[in-house]
Amino acid sequence: MHAKECHSLFRTNTQHDVSILINDLAAGGRPVTCMVIVFLPWLVDIANQHGIPFVFYWIQAATIFATYYHFFHGFESLIQAHAGEPSFTVWLPGLMALQIKDLSPFLTVTDYDSYFGSIVQLMREMFEILDREQERNMKPRVLINTFKEWETDALVSVSAEIETIPVGLLSKETNLSSSGYLFKEDEKKYMEWLDSKEEGSVVYISFGSMSVMKKEQIEEMVKGLKESKRPYLWVLRKDNREKELVEIEGDDDQDGNEMMVEWCSQVRVLAHKAVGCFVTHSVWNSTLESLACGVPMVCVPQWIDQGMNAKLVESLWGCGVRSDGDGDGDGVVKGEELVRCLELVMGDGEKGVEIRRKAKMWKDKALEAVSGGESSDANMKVLVEKIK
Missing domain, CATH: 3.40.50.2000 (Glycogen Phosphorylase B;)
Incomplete structure (x- = not known):
C-alpha cells in the first residue's frame, strides 16, 4: 500500500x-x-x-x-x-x-x-x-x-x-532515588552491584528498548569499554546479543567491573551516586532523565530527533559530548572514539571538570524551580x- x-x-x-x-x-x-x-x-x-x-x-x-x-x-x-x-x-x-x-x-x-x-x-x-x-x-x-x-x-x-x-x-514530591514504574525482578542485583562501586565511577550504557545494534557496533563498544578500564552497567537486549553472537562477558572480569542486564529501571540507575556517565543514543526521554539526575552524557545519536538532542547536550547545556561515527558512513562509533569520549567526560582534565559542573548545575536549576512551585x-x- x-x-x-x-x-x-x-x-x-x-x-x-x-x-x-x-x-x-x-x-x-x-x-x-x-x-x-x-x-x-x-x-x-x-x-x-x-x-x-x-x-x-x-x-x-x-x-x-x-x-x-x-x-x-x-x-x-x-x-x-x-x-x-x-x-x-x-x-x-x-x-x-x-x-x-x-x-x-x-x-x-x-x-x-x-x-x-x-x-x-x-x-x-x-x-x-x-x-x-x-x-x-x-x-x-x-x-x-x-x-x-x-x-x-x-x-x-x-x-x-x-x-x-x-x-x-x-x-517536587517525586523521589528520583525510587521508581514509579513496575519492573521485572532484579535477577542480577544491579542496584547492589552499583552500591559496591565508587561515586561517579560507573559508565551506564543503554540504547533503549527499540534500538537494534549492528554487530560491528557491539564489538567496538566492548573494545572501548574494556580499554577504558572503568566499571560499566550495560543494558543490551537479548536479541542484540544472541543474533550477533558477540562474546561480551567472559572469564576475564576478575574485578567484577562488568554488569550486563536485559532491562533496568533507568531512573533508579541514573539517580545512583556511582553512575558517572550515561552513554546514550539520545532519545529525548533518556536525555531528560539524565539532565534531571545530573549525569553527564556521551551521545551516540542514530536518527529522527536524536541528532538535535545530542546537539543540545554538547552545545547548549555543555553537559556531555557527541561521539563521531567512523569515516565509512555507516555510523559505527569506534572503540577508541568511545574511550576518548569517556575520558573527556569522566577524566580529571579541565573539560571533564566543566562538563560535570554543568551537569550538576542543570539538575540544581530544575530542583530550585520545582521547589519554587514550577513543575x-x-x-x-x-x-x-x-x-x-
Missing part, C-alpha cells in the same frame, strides 16, 4: 473510532472535557464536531518544535536547498546556530509522496491548524515535553504566536483552569 493510501486509511479509521469513543464515554456519564492530541492533527476535526477543547502535545524537545515552526514559516526553501550539505549552517530566529545534520531528517525530505514526505505533510497540517487558531484571534496552546529552564530560548522563539506549556519535569503538575493545573 502506498504511503498516502496508508495515511488516508489510518486517518479515516482513527476519526471514526475516536468519535465513537467520545459518544460512548458521554453516554456512560464520563464526558470528554479536553482532547490532548499527539501527532494526529486530523483529530482536531473530531474535537470541533463534538465541541471539545483541544491542545497539542509535543513529545520531543522544544528546540525541535521551534525548528518545525520556522521551517513552515519562511525557512523551508533554504533548508531544502541545502538538504544534501550536512555541515551547512542555518540560523533560525531565537535559536543557536544549527547545521543541517542537527535537524530532523524529515525536514530535508524533498519527495513529499514518500513515507517520510507524508510525515512532513502531517507536521505541516498541525502547524496550519495552529495558524488558523491565531487567525481567529486565539493564541493556540501546545504542551511540550521539556522544562523552561532547560530550553528557554526555544520556548521564547515561538512565544509571540503560540502559548507553550512545559510539562516535562517531575513534581509539570503546576503547569497542568493552570491549563485545566484555563479550559474550564
Whole structure:
C-alpha cells in the first residue's frame, strides 16, 4: 500500500473510532472535557464536531518544535536547498546556530509522496491548524515535553504566536532515588552491584528498548569499554546479543567491573551516586532523565530527533559530548572514539571538570524551580483552569 493510501486509511479509521469513543464515554456519564492530541492533527476535526477543547502535545524537545515552526514559516526553501550539505549552517530566529545534520531528517525530505514526505505533510497540517487558531484571534496552546529552564530560548522563539506549556519535569514530591514504574525482578542485583562501586565511577550504557545494534557496533563498544578500564552497567537486549553472537562477558572480569542486564529501571540507575556517565543514543526521554539526575552524557545519536538532542547536550547545556561515527558512513562509533569520549567526560582534565559542573548545575536549576512551585503538575493545573 502506498504511503498516502496508508495515511488516508489510518486517518479515516482513527476519526471514526475516536468519535465513537467520545459518544460512548458521554453516554456512560464520563464526558470528554479536553482532547490532548499527539501527532494526529486530523483529530482536531473530531474535537470541533463534538465541541471539545483541544491542545497539542509535543513529545520531543522544544528546540525541535521551534525548528518545525520556522521551517513552515519562511525557512523551508533554504533548508531544502541545502538538504544534501550536512555541515551547512542555518540560523533560525531565537535559536543557536544549527547545521543541517542537527535537524530532523524529515525536514530535508524533498519527495513529499514518500513515507517520510507524508510525515512532513502531517507536521505541516498541525502547524496550519495552529495558524488558523491565531487567525481567529486565539493564541493556540501546545504542551511540550521539556522544562523552561532547560530550553528557554526555544520556548521564547515561538512565544509571540503560540502559548507553550512545559510539562516535562517531575513534581517536587517525586523521589528520583525510587521508581514509579513496575519492573521485572532484579535477577542480577544491579542496584547492589552499583552500591559496591565508587561515586561517579560507573559508565551506564543503554540504547533503549527499540534500538537494534549492528554487530560491528557491539564489538567496538566492548573494545572501548574494556580499554577504558572503568566499571560499566550495560543494558543490551537479548536479541542484540544472541543474533550477533558477540562474546561480551567472559572469564576475564576478575574485578567484577562488568554488569550486563536485559532491562533496568533507568531512573533508579541514573539517580545512583556511582553512575558517572550515561552513554546514550539520545532519545529525548533518556536525555531528560539524565539532565534531571545530573549525569553527564556521551551521545551516540542514530536518527529522527536524536541528532538535535545530542546537539543540545554538547552545545547548549555543555553537559556531555557527541561521539563521531567512523569515516565509512555507516555510523559505527569506534572503540577508541568511545574511550576518548569517556575520558573527556569522566577524566580529571579541565573539560571533564566543566562538563560535570554543568551537569550538576542543570539538575540544581530544575530542583530550585520545582521547589519554587514550577513543575509539570503546576503547569497542568493552570491549563485545566484555563479550559474550564
